[in-house]
Amino acid sequence: MTMFLIKKADVGNIAQELSREYQIYGPMIEKGSGQTFFDRAQDLAEINLSAPIPSNPPKSVVFPQMERILSYEYDRAKNAVKMEPDYKIEPRALVGLRPCDLAGILCLDRFFMGQEFVDEVYLNHRKKMFIVTNTCVAPFKQCFCVCTDSGPAAGEGYDLNLTDLGKECLVEVGSEKGTALAAKLALKPANDSHLAMKKEKVDKSIAMFEGIAVDSKAWISRVMNRVTTGFVKEDVWEYVGDQCFECGACTFVCPSCSCFNIADVNNPECAGCADRLRTWDSCSYEGYSRMAGGHNPRKPVEDRRNKRFFCKLSYSQMKKYLRPGCVGCGRCAWVCPGDIGLPNVVTYVRREITR
Amino acid sequence: MSQVLNIQNGKIVTVPEVATIEEIRDEIREVKTFYLSIDNKEIWNNFKYKSGQFIMCTIFGAGEFAVSLPPSPENDRFHITVRTVGKVTSALHGLKPGDKVGLRGPFGNGFPFEEFKGKNLVYVAGGIGLIPLRSSIVHALQHKKDFGRVLVLHGARTPDDLMYKENIKEWQSFEGFETYITVDAPTPDWKGETGFVHTLFDKANLPVENTIAFVCGPPVMFNTVIGELLKRGLPDENIYSTLERHMKCGIGKCQHCAVGRTLVCTDGPVYTYRQIKTLGEEI
Ligand SMILES: Cc1cc2nc3c(=O)[nH]c(=O)nc-3n(C[C@H](O)[C@H](O)[C@H](O)COP(=O)(O)OP(=O)(O)OC[C@H]3O[C@@H](n4cnc5c(N)ncnc54)[C@H](O)[C@@H]3O)c2cc1C
Ligand code: SF4
Ligand code: SF4
Numbered sequence: 260m261t262m263f264l265i266k267k268a269d270v271g272n273i274a275q276e277l278s279r280e281y282q283i284y285g286p287m288i289e290k291g292s293g294q295t296f297f298d299r300a301q302d303l304a305e306i307n308l309s310a311p312i313p314s315n316p317p318k319s320v321v322f323p324q325m326e327r328i329l330s331y332e333y334d335r336a337k338n339a340v341k342m343e344p345d346y347k348i349e350p351r352a353l354v355g356l357r358p359c360d361l362a363g364i365l366c367l368d369r370f371f372m373g374q375e376f377v378d379e380v381y382l383n384h385r386k387k388m389f390i391v392t393n394t395c396v397a398p399f400k401q402c403f404c405v406c407t408d409s410g411p412a413a414g415e416g417y418d419l420n421l422t423d424l425g426k427e428c429l430v431e432v433g434s435e436k437g438t439a440l441a442a443k444l445a446l447k448p449a450n451d452s453h454l455a456m457k458k459e460k461v462d463k464s465i466a467m468f469e470g471i472a473v474d475s476k477a478w479i480s481r482v483m484n485r486v487t488t489g490f491v492k493e494d495v496w497e498y499v500g501d502q503c504f505e506c507g508a509c510t511f512v513c514p515s516c517s518c519f520n521i522a523d524v525n526n527p528e529c530a531g532c533a534d535r536l537r538t539w540d541s542c543s544y545e546g547y548s549r550m551a552g553g554h555n556p557r558k559p560v561e562d563r564r565n566k567r568f569f570c571k572l573s574y575s576q577m578k579k580y581l582r583p584g585c586v587g588c589g590r591c592a593w594v595c596p597g598d599i600g601l602p603n604v605v606t607y608v609r610r611e612i613t614r
Numbered sequence: 615m616s617q618v619l620n621i622q623n624g625k626i627v628t629v630p631e632v633a634t635i636e637e638i639r640d641e642i643r644e645v646k647t648f649y650l651s652i653d654n655k656e657i658w659n660n661f662k663y664k665s666g667q668f669i670m671c672t673i674f675g676a677g678e679f680a681v682s683l684p685p686s687p688e689n690d691r692f693h694i695t696v697r698t699v700g701k702v703t704s705a706l707h708g709l710k711p712g713d714k715v716g717l718r719g720p721f722g723n724g725f726p727f728e729e730f731k732g733k734n735l736v737y738v739a740g741g742i743g744l745i746p747l748r749s750s751i752v753h754a755l756q757h758k759k760d761f762g763r764v765l766v767l768h769g770a771r772t773p774d775d776l777m778y779k780e781n782i783k784e785w786q787s788f789e790g791f792e793t794y795i796t797v798d799a800p801t802p803d804w805k806g807e808t809g810f811v812h813t814l815f816d817k818a819n820l821p822v823e824n825t826i827a828f829v830c831g832p833p834v835m836f837n838t839v840i841g842e843l844l845k846r847g848l849p850d851e852n853i854y855s856t857l858e859r860h861m862k863c864g865i866g867k868c869q870h871c872a873v874g875r876t877l878v879c880t881d882g883p884v885y886t887y888r889q890i891k892t893l894g895e896e897i
């Protein structure tokens with residue numbers, strides 16, 4: 260693998276160079292609230308690679324909360340239809356992605372592009388994307404990527420990966436696009452001693468989980484077995500279901516949740532013109548599976564909760580993603596008003612095993 | 615972007631093909647049959663599907679919905695039969711011959727007819743449950759020599775709710791085809807059977823050995839009929855049904871049609887009762 264070094268003070272040059280071709284997205288600390296958001300940078304200086312894990316995952320860049328997937332016009336007078344798969348997708352670069360969030364995108368990749376059918380809209384986003392990941396040299400309170408094999412260092416799938424080695428940053432190249440960019444920046448080559456320094460940093464980061472990442476203790480493997488084989492007792496799902504407010508927040512902050520809805524919306528300014536929009540949806544919503552005549556095969560909320568956890572924690576999902584559906588970011592635990600973020604649910608299931 | 619990009623494995627995936635409504639026939643209250651043809655002749659000539667598959671139909675300005683393909687894949691005029699239940703289906707009912715719609719598909723698994731060779735086929739349909747079974751029935755009719763007895767049992771609430779009346783007449787006259795009809799609530803002029811559809815089983819001398827049953831209808835009917843079939847000793851893997859779920863993408867991405875660990879749009883809509891039992895959800 261090709262590796263380079265870049266001076267810490269020059270790291271900004273990467274985004275600068277990318278901004279010639281790409282819209283730049285990255286982690287930024289919002290002034291008023293002090294919260295980190297992953298968003299489009301108006302000013303590249305706002306991007307803060309040492310900001311804490313963003314409140315929102317970068318998912319929306321590749322799978323927007325609402326997007327047009329088709330537009331059409333039905334001219335009734337001429338009885339003619341014009342249709343455009345009008346994706347209008349701009350090239351975008353994600354700079355400073357956390358490894359867990361990269362793993363989230365790789366989940367989405369497998370799901371949208373790696374099965375019988377390819378989702379063309381997603382494919383178009385992905386083709387035009389550049390990804391710069393950032394090794395986590397220290398975890399945050401709610402992190403548990405060590406349990407889900409998604410951090411604190413990125414394995415594959417990045418164009419460039421950065422690791423803070425102190426005065427300098429190690430730049431690992433993961434793709435041809437990455438090679439081309441490194442060439443433009445005329446970086447200094449790195450060697451195995453730098454790789455060893457990175458390993459030391461990562462080992463240290465992993466060692467810090469016990470002291471820092473104290474919010475979530477999610478030991479997932481046993482639980483996956485239980486969830487897959489259907490051995491989780493009714494009353495655990497019922498308890499989890501009872502706690503759920505059906506707000507959908509967990510779904511929306513999850514880097515790997517991908518359920519969506521589709522609706523055709525008429526354009527008020529043009530007779531016969533409509534856009535087909537897809538929007539995020541959540542399997543926890545009551546109307547999610549409702550059918551004609553009001554029949555809903557999936558009524559009780561525990562049915563729907565158990566769907567989400569099955570999706571994150573079963574072998575059949577493992578087959579799809581080649582990893583758990585959960586990437587250990589802990590965001591669902593942050594936002595859940597019912598206190599049933601994934602780590603807690605894992606704990607409830609484990610408690611049942613040891614009971 | 616060329617349309618060809620949107621065809622994967624011979625299917626129209628994202629961008630619908632424009633189709634023209636050639637003719638509309640009334641079936642029963644709230645149900646009409648629409649005869650269609652795809653405008654792009656090349657795609658129309660290469661358009662193939664299997665009995666039991668479905669398509670997504672766009673009504674311009676209203677949206678898209680999932681619909682079965684009732685014609686046999688061979689030698690049968692292409693059509694869909696649709697009941698008005700809401701916004702999109704009502705918009706379709708408001709269209710007239712010559713109007714355009716969009717079609718995407720075919721999607722889903724279809725019936726594994728190869729496995730049915732030499733067997734008796736029993737079709738049990740409640741109300742508009744006959745729509746998704748029609749394709750398979752006509753296929754069986756066209757290949758009668760491949761099968762043993764072929765029985766169609768159709769029940770509806772009233773005589774006015776019986777589906778595909780003209781087809782049923784044809785099927786009745788077809789050698790080796792047995793058709794039994796019943797209604798729950800007869801009108802004064804009704805001369806046929808009354809009672810729920812499973813009450814026909816004795817009259818039909820229902821075969822059980824070497825038999826495949828297809829069951830489709832509202833959830834109550836489904837459960838009663840399955841119960842009766844199992845009681846008579848039909849193995850659960852020989853009972854087939856097509857499931858209906860709320861659908862949006864048709865290609866296994868939106869997850870609206872998830873049932874148990876499967877997706878109705880890609881793993882279904884055809885399931886055996888043995889599979890349905892393990893899905894852990896209502897029908
Ligand atoms: C594989 C498959 C085959 C089908 N075949 C036929 C057929 O041959 N003929 C036919 O008349 N109908 C068929 N349906 C049902 C048909 O898709 C729905 O009746 C239709 O989508 C309702 O759309 P709408 O916009 O008119 O109703 P809406 O206004 O969207 O909704 C009315 C009610 O129907 C529910 N609904 C919305 N979409 C669906 C959906 N896809 N399936 C079930 N309920 C839904 C809503 O939640 C609401 O309760 C089939 C469905 C599937 C999944
Ligand atoms: S979960 Fe792991 S990869 Fe994600 S922010 Fe925390 S330490 Fe980094
Ligand atoms: S399930 Fe929760 S912890 Fe796991 S990836 Fe999704 S938001 Fe993060």
Ligand code: SF4
Binds near residue numbers: 503597600
């Ligand atoms: S965030 Fe919590 S309460 Fe809201 S839908 Fe998710 S599990 Fe339910």
Ligand code: FES
Binds near residue numbers: 861863868869872879
């Ligand atoms: S209809 Fe979208 S996943 Fe089945």
